[in-house]
Amino acid sequence: MTATDAESVLWIDGTIRTVGPAVKVERSAPPGVPRYDLPDTMVTPGFVDGHTHLGLWAMNRRRVELRGVRTREEVIRRVAAARVVQGWVIGQGWDANGWNDAPDRHSLDRIHSSPVYLDSLDVHAAWVNSAALAEAGITRETADPPGGRIVRDGNGEPTGLLLERAVELVLPYLPQPSAFTLDEVLREAQSEAHRVGITGVHDVESMSILEAFRRLESSDELRLRVLFQPPVSALTHLIRQGLRSGQGSEWLSLGGVKMFLDGSLGSRTAWMLEPYAGTRDRGMPITPLGVAQDAMNTAAAAGWATTVHAIGDAAVRQALDLVSRLPRVALPHRIEHFQCVHPDDLRRGAQAGLVLSMQPPHLLTDIPLVERHWGERGWGAYAFRSLLQSGASLVFGSDVPVASIDPREGVYSALERTTGDGAPPNGWHPGEKLNFRETVHAYTVAPAHAAGACARRGKVAPGYAADLVAWSVDPAIEHGDGRAFREGRALLTVVGGEVVMRA
Numbered sequence: 001m002t003a004t005d006a007e008s009v010l011w012i013d014g015t016i017r018t019v020g021p022a023v024k025v026e027r028s029a030p031p032g033v034p035r036y037d038l039p040d041t042m043v044t045p046g047f048v049d050g051h052t053h054l055g056l057w058a059m060n061r062r063r064v065e066l067r068g069v070r071t072r073e074e075v076i077r078r079v080a081a082a083r084v085v086q087g088w089v090i091g092q093g094w095d096a097n098g099w100n101d102a103p104d105r106h107s108l109d110r111i112h113s114s115p116v117y118l119d120s121l122d123v124h125a126a127w128v129n130s131a132a133l134a135e136a137g138i139t140r141e142t143a144d145p146p147g148g149r150i151v152r153d154g155n156g157e158p159t160g161l162l163l164e165r166a167v168e169l170v171l172p173y174l175p176q177p178s179a180f181t182l183d184e185v186l187r188e189a190q191s192e193a194h195r196v197g198i199t200g201v202h203d204v205e206s207m208s209i210l211e212a213f214r215r216l217e218s219s220d221e222l223r224l225r226v227l228f229q230p231p232v233s234a235l236t237h238l239i240r241q242g243l244r245s246g247q248g249s250e251w252l253s254l255g256g257v258k259m260f261l262d263g264s265l266g267s268r269t270a271w272m273l274e275p276y277a278g279t280r281d282r283g284m285p286i287t288p289l290g291v292a293q294d295a296m297n298t299a300a301a302a303g304w305a306t307t308v309h310a311i312g313d314a315a316v317r318q319a320l321d322l323v324s325r326l327p328r329v330a331l332p333h334r335i336e337h338f339q340c341v342h343p344d345d346l347r348r349g350a351q352a353g354l355v356l357s358m359q360p361p362h363l364l365t366d367i368p369l370v371e372r373h374w375g376e377r378g379w380g381a382y383a384f385r386s387l388l389q390s391g392a393s394l395v396f397g398s399d400v401p402v403a404s405i406d407p408r409e410g411v412y413s414a415l416e417r418t419t420g421d422g423a424p425p426n427g428w429h430p431g432e433k434l435n436f437r438e439t440v441h442a443y444t445v446a447p448a449h450a451a452g453a454c455a456r457r458g459k460v461a462p463g464y465a466a467d468l469v470a471w472s473v474d475p476a477i478e479h480g481d482g483r484a485f486r487e488g489r490a491l492l493t494v495v496g497g498e499v500v501m502r503a
């Protein structure tokens with residue numbers, strides 16, 4: 001593969017043999033090795049998305065797509081046209097901002113007698129029809145669950161709108177995908193990942209998705225390097241099976257056990273040291289600290305790393321306190337999101353040798369929220385440069401399906417620090433911008449380190465796995481801005497030496 005006039009890459013049997021000027025590389029190539037001439041492209045190591053929910057995203061792609069639909073009428077039209085699958089119609093992504101009429105069950109009853117379930121864009125509400133309410137046994141007598149609300153009309157009848165934890169009243173009744181379906185949608189998601197230059201994921205998901213990845217691997221169809229981070233609820237089961245972090249193959253290996261310390265900024269459930277602006281509310285820990293600590297200790301004693309979700313500055317501080325005390329295991333412990341950090345805590349992640357897993361694409365939507373709810377503390381949000389300068393290992397990802405899996409969005413965000421509309425023009429807290437090289441590192445070398453594979457993956461160098469992407473961007477982008485990279489695209493994606501995508 002010709003990277004530039006000066007640089008070519010030769011790989012044989014999945015391993016990179018030679019990197020250098022085209023003439024030298026060509027001379028060392030045995031006869032019959034296929035050539036890919038891609039002038040004016042830039043070659044990088046394959047990008048690894050450090051925080052995904054690939055199975056959830058894969059399933060969502062099969063549901064009725066309501067994201068971006070402006071009007072209530074258009075939502076109804078799309079849902080009316082949808083097929084009933086396993087007895088239900090399931091959709092996701094509606095957004096009632098700007099609608100005159102609230103979502104209600106009657107409008108769905110008119111188009112489907114089968115149960116209908118529609119997740120909102122932010123996944124904090126569900127819109128269901130009468131059949132779905134009946135299936136879940138929700139009537140006017142049903143009390144609101146703690147932390148949730150069944151919206152009711154003037155007569156006390158449920159309207160079909162369920163908020164927050166009331167959504168959970170219906171979830172157990174939704175049909176579960178068959179193994180066949182799960183494998184099929186995961187194959188599609190894998191292709192989509194290849195299309196945008198992703199060759200690996202650090203996936204955070206339920207055990208049924210681990211089983212699906214195992215099936216794909218055993219049928220030799222897995223073409224992503226998957227570091228699977230199972231939920232803490234599965235810990236006892238995993239230990240009983242004799243499993244621990246770092247085990248697995250070159251395709252599918254086990255990361256740390258995932259647990260939550262707090263919620264999110266969007267729902268103002270992130271746990272803060274000081275109240276949200278204009279309130280007395282600081283959010284709260286969603287796992288009691290003693291319980292989290294016991295789980296981390298049990299995990300570490302059995303060789304499991306901890307992967308802990310912390311967004312607010314209080315949760316980040318607690319996560320640092322708890323995780324820093326854990327003994328070392330085969331893989332580094334990590335904190336996911338690490339969104340808001342108090343100045344006193346900036347250096348502690350690096351000091352404890354933790355991996356800080358952050359998602360730059362959230363900046364595209366979060367800047368106004370941070371300003372509104374966190375005020376001055378915003379300088380410590382997404383503090384990429386300060387954290388990098390502290391010596392921390394930053395891993396970047398998307399949190400797909402919350403943001404797009406396309407890494408061009410993340411690279412753009414890390415370099416430019418603006419909203420999707422490009423505001424503010426010079427970037428938000430521009431001192432925290434990273435350059436292109438630092439950003440690519442967080443998508444390549446750093447995730448390889450977090451997966452215990454830094455001697456084999458994450459670099460375009462002899463002896464490394466041939467996980468590569470050729471981008472239609474000028475290699476001079478190294479000194480350029482995020483916009484130039486966002487305008488380019490992946491032209492060729494190679495995983496384990498196999499060309500899995502050619503545009």
Ligand SMILES: [Zn+2]
Binds near residue numbers: 051052053204399
């Ligand atoms: Zn997530």
